[in-house]
Amino acid sequence: MSVRSSRFPRLALALLLLSLLSACATRQSPGGLDPVSLTRIESLIARMTVEEKVGQLSLYAPAAVDTVGNPQGARQSEEEQLAEIRAGRVTGLFNNEGLEGKRRAQQAAVKGSRLGIPLIFGADIIHGFRTVFPVPLAEAASWEPALAERTAHASAVEATADGFRWTFAPMVDIARDARWGRGIEGAGEDVYLGRQFAAARVRGFQGPELGRADAMLATPKHFAGYGAAEGGLDYNAVDLSERTLREVYFPPFRAAIDAGALSIMSAFNEIGGIPSNANRALLTGVLRDEWDYQGFVVSDYTADEELIAHGFAADGREAARRAFMAGTDVSMQSGLYMKYLPGLVASGEVPMSRLDDAVRRVLRVKQRLGLFDHPFRGLEDTPGPRFDAAAHQGLAREAAGRAIVMLRNDNDVLPLQKSGKRIALIGPFAGTEDLFGPWRIFPGQQAPMGIEQAVRQSLASPDLLTVVRGSNVETPIPGGIDAAVAAAREADVVLLSIGENEQMSGEARSRSDIEIPDAQQALAEAVAATGKPVVVLLRNGRALALRGAVRNARAILVTWFLGSQTGPAIADVLFGDINPSGRLPVSFPQTPGQVPYYYAHKRTGRPQLADAPATFYKARYLDATNDPAFAFGQGLGYARVRYDALEISPARMDWNGKTTVRARITNTGQRDAEEVAQLYIGNRAASVTRPVRELKGFRKLRIPAGQTATVEFTLTRADLTFIGQQMTPTVEPGQFDLWVGPSATGGLRTSMTLAPGD
Structure with a gap:
């Protein structure tokens, strides 16, 4: 009896410790790992x-894989x-x-290493794996974050069936300079829209x-300010105010x-003289101290080694120390951590506690992914399809x-008839090339269908199309x-497929001139001179400055890089089988000289008012107005709509109302x-x-012919927040203008007042 009773205090103490450990896990570990998992990691x-x-x-x-144009780092057999x-x-x-x-690599890790810690396999799954979806900028044009969540999930299903458990996406950089090629990987120029798509893509990749x-595992990138590279030049320096970083990026x-x-x-670029990969204020101050971020930071490809080229580190040892102590937990490809961190720990320049923290973050994520319990999941050699293609x-x-x-759709040239009209498809993008866009690095995709084949299949007679x-x-x-001119003269309507090829957008694809290339512009001018109605099918990975016959075409469809189902x-x-419902996620400038161009600009002390x-x-x-050629949010459908009856209630909003x-x-x-x-x-005065203007909400509505719908938005004080003079989120009472309309220009206008707080 006494023996049994002596066990009860020990049992109670054990339960208490287990409870405390569980509470600690819930509070401190990613997603709240259970005590057994935490104990395993420790x-x-x-x-x-x-x-x-x-x-x-x-x-x-x-091993033995060359990445063209990139440093090879620690390349091995x-x-x-x-x-x-x-x-x-x-x-x-x-x-x-x-x-x-x-499988060989995982076998070596799990069965051949001393501790059996499984590997994680990562990949650049940017807009699809076996199935290629529209590039992210194109998906943002849908203004449907839920759709991007679905395509991200489908990409994850396909990639995990090939053993990948980590994607280096989504790119969430705000991109306001159309010269920068990597804008194709993000959601465009707007903060609000960018937030919606960033969250949706993370949810899609990671699931519940x-x-x-x-x-x-999703990897938002590139932290931070990468999209603000000077001159739109990839990898270039960035010089932003802290306020702009906090409000926009x-x-x-x-x-x-x-x-x-x-x-x-982390990002390749520097900000104010400090490369992001070694910027402690960003990687530790903001991520860890302010946001309580519990995951890990991975460098971009050899970005730690590139601190030497930046002139920020004298050699590889210093580069490794600076990057690691700033908060970069994982080094990609350079091999510098493996080469130098053990010695830096031995010398005391890198504390063991910092090393353990980084390792703990990585192992916790591996545990969350189930890699310790199922290291070969997705690597099984099972017959049959692994997903619903x-x-x-x-x-x-x-x-x-x-x-x-x-x-544009002047005189309702679109939709086209499927019979009775002759169509000339002219331009370099009629076939199956240049459909996928950048970041298609894995083989095995289903062959895409181009515009020519799809149009022929849609016509009552394929002979109605000339290419x-x-x-x-x-x-x-x-x-x-x-x-081309001869074909146009014989046709009733011309489809002019022009724009950029796959090599003109993406990483290291900056362009100083964002107009249509001269050879295609000359083609467009000659075809337009025939007087036949021209429908431009624009292939592009960025906003373009359209001119002449292209900008003045009877109809313009922005078709981006749409992936497997382009045609x-x-x-x-x-x-007309579907109603065009996309809207621009980027402003199209009138001329290249306007860039960087974005709708949410400041007034200046001497503004040129649009109506003055x-x-x-x-x-x-x-030589140009301050207006865009085509505004952020702009787009047409096959039915015209009218906005009216704008109401606001109350026009004076209480501080907590x-x-x-x-x-x-x-x-x-x-x-x-x-x-x-869209609500702006x-x-x-502040x-x-x-x-x-700033976008604060949007709704995509389906409205039957001849019917009326009411759109409603709710604003609270939080929607009026900005970064104040003390670099903290601030709300001030005062007057606000509001617009509800189809784009960032025009729309119905009203105003409201935020009352002071108690």
Whole structure:
């Protein structure tokens, strides 16, 4: 009896300790790991040598694979790499396509290493894996974050079936300079829209629980300010105020973290003289201290080594120390951590506590992914399909169709008839090339269908279509214009497929001139001179400055890079099988000289008002207005709509209250409409100057022909927040203008007052 009773206090103490450990886990670990998992991780850390710890922070490309144009870093043979894995000196591999090599590598880690810590396999799954979806900028044109969540999930399903559990996406950089090629990977120029898509893509990749077999760890990138590179030149320096960083470039990252992201990639660029990869104020001050971020930070490809080229580190040892002590937990490809961190720890320049913290973050994420319990999940050599390819192709067609933006449709030249009219398809993008866009680095995709094939299949008779290339992308074709003009003269309508090829957008694809290449512009002018109605099918990965016959075409469809189902989606819109519902996520400038151009600009002390005559000594150009050629949010459907009956209630919002804004939208056409109603606000006066407008909400509505719908938005004090003079979120009472309309220009206008607080 006494023996039994003596056990009760011990049992109570054990339960108390278990309860405290569980509470600690819920509060401190990513997503609240259970006590058993935490104990496993701490036990591993206690048993690891310094080299094994550093190994968990060292990520590499697969052996004997060249990445064209990139530094090769610690390049090895496969046997050498497998030996490094067995020695516990590798945390994972990235972009290693196929199952067999991954199985060998995982076998070496789990069965061949001392501690058996599994590898994580990462990949650049930017807009699809086997199924190629529209590029992210195109998906943002749908103004449907839920659609992007679905395509991200489908990408995760496909990639995890090939053993990948980590994606280096989404890119959430705000991009306001169309010269920068990597804008194609993000959601465009707007903070609010960017936040919605950042969170949606994280949810799509990661799903409801990271431990699921089809979940991938998401990596919002590039922290921070990468999209503000000077001159739109990739990898270039960035010089931004702290206020701009906090108001424009940080919010999508915070949204991604709030959605559950546990990996973040640092940026290549410097900000104010400090490269992001070694910027402690960013990686520790903001991420850890302010946001309580619980995941890990991974460098971009050899970005730690590039601190030497920046002139920020004298050699590799200093580069490793600066990057690691700033908060970069995992080094990608350079090998600098493995080479130098053990010695830096031995010398005391890197505290063991810092090393353990980084390792702990990585191991916790591996645990969350289920890698310790299921290291070979997704690597099984099982027969049969691993995902529903047909369903994913259907989703790709839906996403592509909803990404297309119609900017002009004079005299209702669209939709086209499927019979009785002759069509000339002219330009370098009629076939199957240049459909996918950048970041298609894995083989095995289903062959896409181009515009020619899709249009022929849609027509009552395929003989109604004539196809002439006319010119190459950047060079003329001998006799090409003459052949194109002849085809146009024989046709009733011309489809002019022009723009950029895949090599003109993406990483390291900056352009100083964002106009249509001269050879294609000459083709467009010659075809337009025939007098036949021209429908421009714009292939592009950025906002373009359109001119001449292209800008003045009867109809313009922005078709981006739409992926596997490009041709069918374009045909769906051309022939009216679906109603174009996309809206621009970026402003199209009038001329290249206007860039960087974005709608949410400041007024200046001498603003050139849109409704005032142009005069000297105002903020304006001599040779262009300050207006865009096509505004952010702009897009047309096949049914016209009318906005009216704008109401606001109450017009004076209490400090802790809310205000409701309503407008009536009437479909005046003969077809059903899909309209993206947008709410903008403008602060008339504040202690810090504010943009002329800021998007604060949008709704995509389906309105039957002849019917009316009411759109409603609710505003609270939180929606009026800005970064004040003390660099903290601030709200000030005062007057605000509000607009409800179809784009960032025009719209119905009203005003409201925020009353002072008690």
